[in-house]
Amino acid sequence: MSWLPIAEIAAKVQAGELKAVDLVEQALSAIEEKKEYNAIIATTAERARERAAAIDAAVKNGEKIGRLAGVPYIAKDNYLVFGAETTAASNMLKGFTAPYQSTVVERLEAQGAICVAKANLDAFAHGGSTENSDFGVTKNPADPTRVPGGSSGGSAAAVMLDLAPFALGTDTGGSIRQPASFTGSVGYKPTYGLTSRSGVVAMASSTDVMGPMARSVDDAALVFDVLAGSDNLDSTTIERDPQGYSDNLDTSLAGKKVGVVKEYMGEGVDPGVKTQIEAAIDKLKAAGAEITEVSLPSIPLALAVYYIIVPAELSSNLSRHDGQRYQFSYDGAESLDESYTKSRGIGFGNEAKRRIMIGTFVLSSGYYDAYYRRAQIVRTKLINEFNSAFEQVDFLVGPTTPTTAFKIGQNSDDPLQMYMADVMTVGASLAGIPAIVIPAGESEGLPVGLQIMAPGRDDRKLFGVAKATEAIL
Amino acid sequence: MTELTREDVLKLARLARLDLTDEEAEAFRKEMSAILDYVALLNDADVAGLEPTSQVTGLKNVMREDSVIDYGISPEDLLRLAPKSQDGQIKVNRMIG
Numbered sequence: 001m002s003w004l005p006i007a008e009i010a011a012k013v014q015a016g017e018l019k020a021v022d023l024v025e026q027a028l029s030a031i032e033e034k035k036e037y038n039a040i041i042a043t044t045a046e047r048a049r050e051r052a053a054a055i056d057a058a059v060k061n062g063e064k065i066g067r068l069a070g071v072p073y074i075a076k077d078n079y080l081v082f083g084a085e086t087t088a089a090s091n092m093l094k095g096f097t098a099p100y101q102s103t104v105v106e107r108l109e110a111q112g113a114i115c116v117a118k119a120n121l122d123a124f125a126h127g128g129s130t131e132n133s134d135f136g137v138t139k140n141p142a143d144p145t146r147v148p149g150g151s152s153g154g155s156a157a158a159v160m161l162d163l164a165p166f167a168l169g170t171d172t173g174g175s176i177r178q179p180a181s182f183t184g185s186v187g188y189k190p191t192y193g194l195t196s197r198s199g200v201v202a203m204a205s206s207t208d209v210m211g212p213m214a215r216s217v218d219d220a221a222l223v224f225d226v227l228a229g230s231d232n233l234d235s236t237t238i239e240r241d242p243q244g245y246s247d248n249l250d251t252s253l254a255g256k257k258v259g260v261v262k263e264y265m266g267e268g269v270d271p272g273v274k275t276q277i278e279a280a281i282d283k284l285k286a287a288g289a290e291i292t293e294v295s296l297p298s299i300p301l302a303l304a305v306y307y308i309i310v311p312a313e314l315s316s317n318l319s320r321h322d323g324q325r326y327q328f329s330y331d332g333a334e335s336l337d338e339s340y341t342k343s344r345g346i347g348f349g350n351e352a353k354r355r356i357m358i359g360t361f362v363l364s365s366g367y368y369d370a371y372y373r374r375a376q377i378v379r380t381k382l383i384n385e386f387n388s389a390f391e392q393v394d395f396l397v398g399p400t401t402p403t404t405a406f407k408i409g410q411n412s413d414d415p416l417q418m419y420m421a422d423v424m425t426v427g428a429s430l431a432g433i434p435a436i437v438i439p440a441g442e443s444e445g446l447p448v449g450l451q452i453m454a455p456g457r458d459d460r461k462l463f464g465v466a467k468a469t470e471a472i473l
Numbered sequence: 474m475t476e477l478t479r480e481d482v483l484k485l486a487r488l489a490r491l492d493l494t495d496e497e498a499e500a501f502r503k504e505m506s507a508i509l510d511y512v513a514l515l516n517d518a519d520v521a522g523l524e525p526t527s528q529v530t531g532l533k534n535v536m537r538e539d540s541v542i543d544y545g546i547s548p549e550d551l552l553r554l555a556p557k558s559q560d561g562q563i564k565v566n567r568m569i570g
Contacts, residue, residue, distance in 0.1 A: 096554065097554070099544070099554070193530045193532075206527065235532070236528065236535075238530055238532070300514075301518055304512040304514055307512060308512055325563060326555060327556070329556035334566070338566075339566050342492050344491050345491050348491070353491055354504060356489050357482070357489060357501055358505060358509075360489040361505065373525055374520075376526055377520045377525050378520060380520075380523045383526060383529070384523075416507055
């Protein structure tokens with residue numbers, strides 16, 4: 001059974017026409033029925049039922065609940081949430097129960113949303129397929145022999161399986177956008193700093209963002225409007241747009257300057273993907289948008305920059321998992337040092353260890369300048385190119401991924417090949433600019449997602465143009 | 474061609490406090506060599522006059538009151554998360570002989 005648009009659900013709960021307890025049961029039974037997709041790590045059933053009953057009682061008392069009254073949702077399992085463990089899909093954190101909740105989760109709850117479950121991901125959000133999860137791979141609802149993308153693959157699959165009206169994902173280099181593209185959902189990666197990182201398991205602190213995954217731009221915009229804004233608990237957050245992100249958006253396409261990123265449409269892009277993206281661009285043109293080709297010459301370097309900066313930052317962030325303060329700890333150690341090395345050696349999975357090793361290498365003395373500093377400088381070059389492009393156009397468009405969803409197991413023995421799936425998404429992450437992915441048809445029965453990017457802090461404009469584009473695709 | 478040696482890999486593992494099996498060390502040696510080879514393409518980029526970017530918000534010196542926020546969490550709640558604790562403290566292996 002599918003869900004009404006989120007605004008309608010909330011209005012009906014507020015009016016007493018829908019009961020939050022029934023919505024929670026609908027979500028929980030869908031989760032049970034669609035178990036074989038392995039999108040969910042655990043439910044928060046007990047707490048969800050309690051919250052739903054409290055919301056229904058408050059409605060009966062005539063209280064105003066909020067913009068997401070009674071709306072069930074699913075949080076990626078790297079969000080600290082009450083009512084279930086927070087594992088980040090890693091053995092390292094199995095059994096960890098959060099003592100506090102993420103800021104964005106608190107904001108959703110303040111508006112009446114109800115978390116019903118935790119979604120699967122690549123362990124510690126390292127990956128693009130959910131194959132790195134210590135809880136097993138998630139299957140793509142469009143084709144269960146294929147991956148749903150990652151790292152927010154469980155969240156994307158959950159949305160497409162109608163387990164809940166929306167899910168939370170996180171995006172460090174494409175982890176919301178690539179699974180949105182692979183599954184046919186809408187994924188929103190905000191401007192860096194617009195969503196608080198407090199209470200989310202850290203990956204790479206200079207690019208981590210929190211965002212919604214949903215069935216429509218309207219739903220994503222409403223949820224994002226609740227999430228966005230500065231937070232005292234994360235000093236890298238920025239002020240929200242005073243006009244918000246969901247109401248009275250500019251949805252005209254006429255005269256909008258849209259740049260097609262030349263480097264995203266060249267060699268290496270699957271012809272079926274390219275055809276769908278070109279068709280989408282033609283529709284934008286027919287709707288009155290001014291289409292030009294734009295070049296970001298350093299884009300071929302973006303992946304190399306990303307795979308230096310991100311491992312560097314995550315190797316530092318993951319140092320907190322030392323086997324002493326919480327969760328997995330090797331029991332037989334004779335010394336503190338052995339306890340550290342064995343706890344980390346056993347507790348971390350293969351990909352986390354590989355990335356910690358790379359990060360340690362590029363930050364180590366003698367290599368720092370050649371790798372880490374070099375990558376930071378090329379990052380500046382890339383940002384400058386995005387800035388120049390946005391002097392000519394309002395938005396940039398292109399594919400999200402070079403291919404559609406690949407087969408489970410196809411890329412898992414070659415890390416470099418797996419990293420290539422991120423080639424079109426890491427640019428926006430390094431530049432800190434917002435990007436949205438919306439469904440743009442299919443290639444050989446598999447979803448293709450159109451990626452639209454905007455200048456930093458133009459999230460409101462991006463939602464407007466995305467809504468207009470969704471309507472014509 | 475960046476070719477890491479087994480010693481390089483074990484030294485990094487030591488720095489990162491990771492206990493690796495022989496198989497892991499050899500697999501990482503090959504995979505990391507390939508990844509480092511790939512990222513070497515940054516050496517050819519023209520970056521004259523450019524400064525490094527470490528963050529993108531442009532924020533500087535974000536200040537806040539140095540005050541206690543009550544989360545309603547007790548020290549016992551946090552200690553329960555630790556693998557071992559004793560007398561209200563986290564217990565670790567002996568550090569000094």
